[in-house]
Amino acid sequence: MKLAALSSLLVLLCVLGARAQGGDEMRVTSVFPSERVVPGQIVELRVEGMAEELLAPPADGSLRVTLKQDGATKAAAVRTAVPGMFRMKASGAAAPGEMKSMHSIGFAVPKGLHVGEAELVISLRGLKSAPFKLEVVERPQRPVVALTSILSITPAAVTPGAAPQRPGxxxxxxxxxxxxxxxxxxxxxxxxxxxxxxxxxxxxxxxxxxxxxxxxxxxxxxxxxxxxxxxxxxxxxxxxxxxxxxxxxxxxxxxxxxxxxxxxxxxxxxxxxxxxxxxxxxxAAPRLLSVAPRRVGAGQALTISADRKLALDPDASKAVVVFETPDGASSQKVEPEVNSAAMMPSAPPDMPVFFVVRAPKDLTGAVNVRVVNPARADYEGASSEPERIEVTAEALAPEVQGVAEAGAAEISRLRQLVAPDGRTAYDPTARYVVIRAAGLDPNPEFVRVTFAQEGQRPFTLRHADFILFSGDSLIVRGPKDLRAGAVRVTVENLGANGYSAPVVKTFELSPRR
Structure with missing residues (x-):
């Protein structure tokens, strides 16, 4: 039986006043769940190297999927386009593969195809991928059913070992x-x-x-x-x-x-x-689906995903997180900084709930974490089973892979983001910089980013300069006085006892056009 243990629903956090494979050749790497398809199915392509970072299929129909068989070409209805991090596993490999940045493109396999081989091509504004071979079969295969869904703001929360031992x-x-x-x-x-x-x-x-x-x-x-x-x-x-x-x-x-x-x-x-x-x-109790990271500094953010808002009735927005020593001698109740039930009050009762909560200052070492529904405190089902983490006294530094000037793909994402009040995330007069990192705090109040150039005073970014957090990357607006040339960027996380060790990266800023 082929089952999916987890299904991840990612949320972008945007701050007003992701990584992309820009420059690579657009390439279809795989079809999920299988390269054997039947007309009438909805399947997903995994695509690398798209010149733009799409949050949805473009309204002008410029994203196209076509299938060619016996010289005849049929257009497929494109339904979804989602950027994200996907874990690729080589055929026959026992261990999970690395996380890679790509797009998931959902489409309906068109009617009129017969059993046999077909070639698929995806195109975006005139740029086309190389043909990708599919096998059209007569009867649907057994579907993949996710045993549970995780709602998270970061792909790092969906890593091997982060899943519970009791999925279902x-x-x-x-x-x-x-x-x-x-x-x-x-x-x-x-x-x-x-x-x-x-x-x-x-x-x-x-x-x-x-x-x-x-x-x-x-x-x-x-x-x-x-x-x-x-x-x-x-x-x-x-x-x-x-x-x-x-x-x-x-x-x-x-x-x-x-x-x-x-x-x-x-x-x-x-x-x-x-x-x-x-x-x-x-x-009936809440159940923890993911806790990440498993090692965190005091005062730093922990992301928790719990299944079913229903388990936190009558008001999931009132849920709290309890940190306690393994022997239960010391505990501390913490209200989440972010609660998706409060962000999305109209979400269905079976929807997972995610929390961003700060590890307390007074508990370090091995610590158990539980989600508690205070409205059901009178009986056993009020609390989830505990998950073990490690809390350090010092803030942990982010793992910064690189810093670069935002490219066309990142800019295209910003152009698509429009706030509920109509404001756009993109300012054509600004210079945007992408910080690719794991372990960045999702709250700009707990991250310090400093830009420096030779001959100029360092400039520390303000809250309004943090534009888009998408788990594996942060897009920020650079200082207006930046010149073309080398720019030194320092990134620090803030914990309860001060800032983490600084991480310094240098990149080349191009001249203004």
Missing amino acids: LKFERGAKGVELRVMPLADPEDADAGVTVRFKQGGTFYDAAARVVHHDGERGRLPRGGFHWTSPRDVLEVDVPELLAPGEAEVEVALRANGLTGEAAVVPAVITDAARAYESPKA
């Missing part, structure tokens, strides 16, 4: 429109395609209504003028049968395409009932 689907009995991450999906515009879902419990099968739904990218406000952006996506929405009982169950998911139904994926699940949570408190 949870469904609230009778819930409507529960999002299930399945690939491939069925094109909702194709009458010959669809997804069937049924639950099995105690030898009885329960059919569930299911439909493929497209969600556009969404924006929301952040404190001090910032905003967040969630990428567009296609999801499967499922109505959970009310006749299910709380407890263990199995879920069967099968894809229908080309008029034929493929083999079903069978995954374990737990059925819950919030009204009877006291009967199965552990099943």
